[in-house]
Amino acid sequence: MILDVIRASRTVSRVELADATGLTQATVSTVVRKLIDEGLVVEVGRGASTGGKRRTLLQIEPTARYAFGAQLGSDATTFVLADLGGATVSRWRRGPLMKVAPDQAVAVVADELDGIVERAAIDRAKLSGVGLVAPGPLLAATGIVLAPPSMRGWVDFPLRERLEQATNLPVLLDNDATATAAGLYWTDGIAPKATLAALFMGQGIGAGLLYGGQVHRGAGGNAGEIGHITVDVDGPECWCGNRGCVEAIAGPVPTVERAREAGIDLGDPERSVVAAFGQLARLALGGDPKDLEVVGTSARYVAVAAHTLVNVIDPDLLVLTGPAFAVAGPLYLPVVANHVMARRFARHSTSIDVRLSTHGPEAAALGAAALVLQAELAPRGTEQAQA
Amino acid sequence: MILDVIRASRTVSRVELADATGLTQATVSTVVRKLIDEGLVVEVGRGASTGGKRRTLLQIEPTARYAFGAQLGSDATTFVLADLGGATVSRWRRGPLMKVAPDQAVAVVADELDGIVERAAIDRAKLSGVGLVAPGPLLAATGIVLAPPSMRGWVDFPLRERLEQATNLPVLLDNDATATAAGLYWTDGIAPKATLAALFMGQGIGAGLLYGGQVHRGAGGNAGEIGHITVDVDGPECWCGNRGCVEAIAGPVPTVERAREAGIDLGDPERSVVAAFGQLARLALGGDPKDLEVVGTSARYVAVAAHTLVNVIDPDLLVLTGPAFAVAGPLYLPVVANHVMARRFARHSTSIDVRLSTHGPEAAALGAAALVLQAELAPRGTEQAQA
Numbered sequence: 181m182i183l184d185v186i187r188a189s190r191t192v193s194r195v196e197l198a199d200a201t202g203l204t205q206a207t208v209s210t211v212v213r214k215l216i217d218e219g220l221v222v223e224v225g226r227g228a229s230t231g232g233k234r235r236t237l238l239q240i241e242p243t244a245r246y247a248f249g250a251q252l253g254s255d256a257t258t259f260v261l262a263d264l265g266g267a268t269v270s271r272w273r274r275g276p277l278m279k280v281a282p283d284q285a286v287a288v289v290a291d292e293l294d295g296i297v298e299r300a301a302i303d304r305a306k307l308s309g310v311g312l313v314a315p316g317p318l319l320a321a322t323g324i325v326l327a328p329p330s331m332r333g334w335v336d337f338p339l340r341e342r343l344e345q346a347t348n349l350p351v352l353l354d355n356d357a358t359a360t361a362a363g364l365y366w367t368d369g370i371a372p373k374a375t376l377a378a379l380f381m382g383q384g385i386g387a388g389l390l391y392g393g394q395v396h397r398g399a400g401g402n403a404g405e406i407g408h409i410t411v412d413v414d415g416p417e418c419w420c421g422n423r424g425c426v427e428a429i430a431g432p433v434p435t436v437e438r439a440r441e442a443g444i445d446l447g448d449p450e451r452s453v454v455a456a457f458g459q460l461a462r463l464a465l466g467g468d469p470k471d472l473e474v475v476g477t478s479a480r481y482v483a484v485a486a487h488t489l490v491n492v493i494d495p496d497l498l499v500l501t502g503p504a505f506a507v508a509g510p511l512y513l514p515v516v517a518n519h520v521m522a523r524r525f526a527r528h529s530t531s532i533d534v535r536l537s538t539h540g541p542e543a544a545a546l547g548a549a550a551l552v553l554q555a556e557l558a559p560r561g562t563e564q565a566q567a
Numbered sequence: 568m569i570l571d572v573i574r575a576s577r578t579v580s581r582v583e584l585a586d587a588t589g590l591t592q593a594t595v596s597t598v599v600r601k602l603i604d605e606g607l608v609v610e611v612g613r614g615a616s617t618g619g620k621r622r623t624l625l626q627i628e629p630t631a632r633y634a635f636g637a638q639l640g641s642d643a644t645t646f647v648l649a650d651l652g653g654a655t656v657s658r659w660r661r662g663p664l665m666k667v668a669p670d671q672a673v674a675v676v677a678d679e680l681d682g683i684v685e686r687a688a689i690d691r692a693k694l695s696g697v698g699l700v701a702p703g704p705l706l707a708a709t710g711i712v713l714a715p716p717s718m719r720g721w722v723d724f725p726l727r728e729r730l731e732q733a734t735n736l737p738v739l740l741d742n743d744a745t746a747t748a749a750g751l752y753w754t755d756g757i758a759p760k761a762t763l764a765a766l767f768m769g770q771g772i773g774a775g776l777l778y779g780g781q782v783h784r785g786a787g788g789n790a791g792e793i794g795h796i797t798v799d800v801d802g803p804e805c806w807c808g809n810r811g812c813v814e815a816i817a818g819p820v821p822t823v824e825r826a827r828e829a830g831i832d833l834g835d836p837e838r839s840v841v842a843a844f845g846q847l848a849r850l851a852l853g854g855d856p857k858d859l860e861v862v863g864t865s866a867r868y869v870a871v872a873a874h875t876l877v878n879v880i881d882p883d884l885l886v887l888t889g890p891a892f893a894v895a896g897p898l899y900l901p902v903v904a905n906h907v908m909a910r911r912f913a914r915h916s917t918s919i920d921v922r923l924s925t926h927g928p929e930a931a932a933l934g935a936a937a938l939v940l941q942a943e944l945a946p947r948g949t950e951q952a953q954a
Contacts, residue, residue, distance in 0.1 A: 375786040387879070396778065398881020399762040400917030405878040408912050410871045411800060422874065422910040484797045487809070491792040492774070492879050494785020523809040525795045530787030 182211050183557045184393055186221060186238055187265070188372050193227055193235035212238060219244045220264070220557075240265050245308045245556060248293050248349075249549030251356055252277055252285070252314040252331075253503060254383040255452035258542055261296050262549035264557075266367040270296055271542050276452065278314075282337040290346035308556040309350035311548030312343060313359040315384055352551050354397075356380060356544040357404055360501050361388025362395050362554060363539065363547025370497065377495040378537070379406065379486055379516075380544070381504035383453045385427045387489055388547070395551075406489050407431060411481055430481030432457040432504050439474045454503050461508035472511075479512045483519035490524045490532065501537035502544065509536040569598050570944045571780060573608060573625055574652070575759050580614055580622035599625060606631045607651070607944075627652050632695045632943060635680050635736075636936030638743055639665055639672070639701040639718075640890060641770040642839035645929055648683050649936035651944075653754040657683055658929050663839065665701075669724040677733035695943040696737035698935030699730060700746040702771055739938050742784075743767060743931040744791055747888050748775025749782050749941060750934025751924065757884065764882040765924070766793065766873055766903075767931070768891035770840045772814045774876055775934075782938075793876050794818060798868055817868030819844040819891050826861045841890050848895035859898075866899045870906035877911045877919065888924035889931065896923040 185200045186192055194212060198205045215221040222241045226234040242265030249260040257277045261269040274292075277285040289312065297304055314331065343351045357380035370376055370390075378388040385407030389396040396403050407427035408420045415424025428434060436456045439446060444463065446456040464471040490498060500509055500516060517534040521527065537543050572587045573579055581599060585592045602608040609628045613621040629652030636647040644664045648656040661679075664672040676699065684691055701718065730738045744767035757763055757777075765775040772794030776783040783790050794814035795807045802811025815821060823843045826833060831850065833843040851858035877885060887896055887903060904921040908914065924930050 391783065396880075398913075399883040399919075400881055400913045402913035402916065403879065403881035405881075405912040408878050409796070409875040411797060413798060413868070413871055420910075420912055421914075422912075481800070484800055488796040488875060489879065491795050492790065492876065493783075494787055494790040494792075496786040523807075525792040525807055525809075526785075526787045526789035527808075529789065532786075 182208060183215060183220065183240070184372065186215075187240050187366075187557070188369070188393075191224060191227075191237040191239045193237055195235055197238075242267060244306065245553065246302055246306050247308045247311060247549040247552035247556075248296070249311045249359075249545040249547065249552070250289050250292070250313070251359075251545040251548060252312070253356075253454070253544075254278055254315075255454035255503060256541070257288075258545040259292050259296070260542055260545040260549050261300060261302075262546060262553065264553060266550065266553070268542070268546060269300055269302075271545065273541075278331050279333070282334050282339060283342065286339070286342045286346050289343060293347055293349075307349055309352060309552040310343060310347055311352045311354065311359065311550075311552040312339070313354050313356040313544050313548040313551075315356055315382065315386070350552075350555075352548070352555060354548065354551055355386065355388070355401065355404070356382065356547075357386035357388040357502070358395050358397060358401075359388065359547030359551055360537070360543045361390040361547065363543055363550040364388075364499055364501070364537065365390050365393060366550035366553065367546065368538070374497055375493065375495040376497045376499065377404075377489050377493050378499045378501050378543075379482075379489060380502035381432065381482070381500070382502045382544075383432055383504070385431050385482070385485065389493060406485050409485060409488055411484050426481050426485040430478040432478075435474060435478040436460060438477070439471070442470060442474060444471055444474065457504055458507040461511060464511055465507070475508065475511050476515070479515035480519075482512060483516045486516045486534075487520050487523055490520050491526075494526055494530075496530075496532060498532060498534045499537050500535070501539065503541040505536065506540040569595060570602060570607065570627070571759065573602075574627050574753075574944070575756070575780075578611060578614075578624040578626045580624055582622055584625070629654060631693065632940065633689055633693050634695045634698060634936040634939035634943075635683070636698045636746075636932040636934065636939070637676050637679070637700070638746075638932040638935060639663070639699070640743075640841070640931075641665055641702075642841035642890060643928075644675075645932040646679050646683070647929055647932040647936050648687060648689075649933060649940065651940055653937065653940070655929070655933060656687055656689075658932070660928075665718050666720070669721050669726060670729065673726070673729045673733050676730060680734055680736075694736055696739060696939040697730060697734055698739045698741065698746065698937075698939040699726070700741050700743040700931050700935040700938075702743055702769065702773070737939075737942075739935070739942060741935065741938055742773065742775070742788065742791070743769065743934075744773035744775040744889070745782050745784060745788075746775065746934030746938055747924070747930045748777040748934065750926065750930055750937040751775075751886055751888070752777055752780060753937035753940065754926070754933065761884055762880065762882040763884045763886065764791075764876050764880050765886045765888050765930075766869075766876060767889040768819065768869070768887070769889045769931075770819055770891070772818050772869070772872065776880060793872050796872060796875055798871050813868050813872040817865040819865075822861060822865040823847060825864070826858070829857060829861060831858060831861065844891055845894040848898060851898055852894070862895065862898050863902070866902035867906075869899060870903045873903045873921075874907050874910055877907050878913075881913055881917075883917075883919065885919060885921045886924050887922070888926065890928040892923060893927040 198208045242263040245264040251258045256273045260271045361378040372393045376390040380386045387404035387406040408425045410424040411426045412424035418425035418428035446459045464475040585595045629650040632651040638645045643660045647658045748765040759780045763777040767773045774791035774793040795812045797811045798813045799811035805812035805815035826847045833846045851862040
């Protein structure tokens with residue numbers, strides 16, 4: 181807890197730590213001493229005088245630990261090496277691994293890890309672990325149990341175990357949307373008490389939830405499945421087994437399909453849905469009414485899902501994130517923000533901030549690394565993921 | 568935390584407490600000594616021998632504290648006096664106070680409190696406080712800011728302040744659905760780590776959320792507004808300002824209206840919606856196809872809302888509660904349970920328990936009392952309500 185406050189404050193004195201945590205100064209001093217001895221925290225000079233003695237300021241030592249995050253996306257695989265301060269040391273992408281045999285994919289991820297450790301000249305002992313995220317639902321302890329259509333070959337594969345063997349490091353598996361929420365908290369200076377909802381759009385639609393610095397995974401690690409809420413009881417069947425899901429009506433897959441039916445040229449029909457969706461967004465940003473209409477239809481439904489999420493969770497902050505918003509974000513943000521602000525239940529009592537993530541397509545991989553760092557620093561937040 | 572574990576365990580030894588909390592035995596012993604000195608915990612003999620010395624068992628002293636809970640409902644006002652063990656000492660109802668001037672209502676609640684303290688012969692010093700719950704959205708610190716149609720006269724009335732003056736006790740205000748979740752946790756032996764969603768139906772539809780023993784109120788105290796999610800984007804306008812809300816399409820108000828339009832006799836048109844809805848449920852339980860069809864339409868939409876709630880929160884346990892389910896519960900339970908079980912996103916990875924509350928119409932008032940007891944025993948859970 182103390183470490184989390186130091187991290188969130190950037191620099192902080194022991195007295196301020198005692199105030200913020202409610203712990204006694206003696207307890208704070210003991211814990212801080214231990215953190216300094218472990219090299220996780222350093223003293224960085226003195227704060228401004230407030231009449232008495234100037235206070236020594238503390239901050240996280242960013243090079244004390246590193247974490248490796250990987251996101252299995254349908255369009256690409258994204259890798260991030262992050263330091264303990266939440267900064268991105270390196271990030272890169274390669275082709276999608278979802279359709280590769282999972283054993284091969286594990287070997288590729290382990291290779292990429294070895295490569296970056298060498299290139300960045302990092303002491304491997306400082307690596308806290310590997311975070312691997314993919315579209316849900318995942319069972320954190322064992323692997324993937326119900327895969328989206330793009331990952332059917334991964335069902336029942338013991339992903340965590342194999343990747344731990346291949347890397348000789350602890351591995352955390354999680355949902356990409358959940359990881360994104362952790363990443364935002366870790367890197368975007370979100371207040372420790374904030375309630376955050378991250379609406380994540382890749383090929384599918386999900387959400388990551390975070391309250392008081394802890395991600396909410398739900399009883400089985402599948403909270404936040406906002407793409408699979410019914411917005412039309414008589415709507416089309418969804419791959420998840422429900423009917424009228426917002427993802428099936430207005431996610432990137434049906435939206436790209438609708439655009440192609442309307443004769444809009446989105447390039448090679450074999451390219452990934454996220455890439456084709458990005459192309460549609462670029463055309464719409466150019467102002468063509470036909471392109472705008474297709475995107476607008478999707479945005480209106482995504483706004484309904486965002487409204488549901490906000491009414492159920494009542495967050496301070498709603499962030500649109502994930503690869504599908506990397507280009508299309510500016511088209512969706514005003515529609516979602518206006519709908520949510522005008523219609524949310526609590527609009528007369530509290531304010532809400534609706535914004536686009538600044539991390540674009542790396543949000544989930546960075547979040548995967550953040551989950552590993554959080555597990556190292558504030559283990560209570562990861563109990564469910566480890567269960 | 569220790570007190571919460573003792574309460575949840577009913578009887579527990581100091582060694583088990585140390586195991587369950589992760590605290591050292593020395594810390595546990597110190598805290599337990601303090602709790603015994605304060606009269607909150609008592610020693611109740613020894614457990615079975617496990618080879619060594621038999622361990623002294625601890626339990627909550629139920630008569631150490633009491634709390635008074637009141638629910639302002641559209642059909643009735645419900646009062647509960649609960650003890651520290653979560654048992655209901657007394658419960659009673661009187662006519663609705665919502666349409667009374669709020670100053671008068673405050674006087675009535677204070678009178679009822681004086682009356683029960685006298686009848687139950689309780690030392691007033693043992694009363695921890697008053698919990699008052701009503702349909703949301705409430706602003707816990709100040710009063711009601713956006714009232715449902717039945718409570719427009721209460722907007723901006725300083726309810727908490729006036730009731731504290733009238734009773735000379737601390738007052739907690741909260742949403743009825745949120746309180747219900749706390750009440751279930753307090754009285755129904757819900758595991759401390761459980762994720763619970765309570766779907767509450769009175770005149771409106773809401774939900775209470777509880778994770779790890781703490782209610783989730785959201786940033787502004789308005790989490791769980793599942794009645795105001797869109798299930799039909801082209802649906803009718805709702806009083807909340809949104810369109811196609813499940814409450815506006817299938818809650819007790821439109822359901823009673825639909826029944827009357829179909830010529831079903833629900834008695835005096837002036838009676839409360841909840842009472843008329845109960846009458847409709849009684850007729851449907853009798854097996855008449857016309858009555859069953861009207862209820863069935865509502866149940867199918869309520870099941871959609873329940874499915875959304877489950878996909879967003881991923882709970883272990885979904886409980887149908889609130890006065891509208893008191894009679895109609897058995898008609899809704901199978902529809903909701905089947906829909907949720909067959910369609911929820913996580914159905915292949917985890918199980919969920921869907922059940923009816925056993926507290927019927929007292930659930931929210933008992934929850935109001937539970938919130939007061941929880942504020943006394945485990946203050947961290949009530950930070951937001953007090954903020």
